[in-house]
Amino acid sequence: MTLRQRKFIGMLAIVAFLIVYCLIAMAIGGMVAVGLPLPLEIGFFAVAGIAWLPAVMFLIRWMSRPV
Numbered sequence: 001m002t003l004r005q006r007k008f009i010g011m012l013a014i015v016a017f018l019i020v021y022c023l024i025a026m027a028i029g030g031m032v033a034v035g036l037p038l039p040l041e042i043g044f045f046a047v048a049g050i051a052w053l054p055a056v057m058f059l060i061r062w063m064s065r066p067v
Helices: 003-033 038-050 053-064
Strands: none
Touching: 003 038, 003 053
């Protein structure tokens, strides 16, 4: 697989992952975090907003790996 193909596949995977992740995080946040005191609600969404980074960092490392 060429580097160009790997980057294209990785880009599609990242976009698909982020769409699914955002929908799941919003659903969980709507069920769990909404209605809690404001600092806890902000904390939940702050953690949920950062939790996607390890998966995307793994994909980016895979995309940029030499052939």
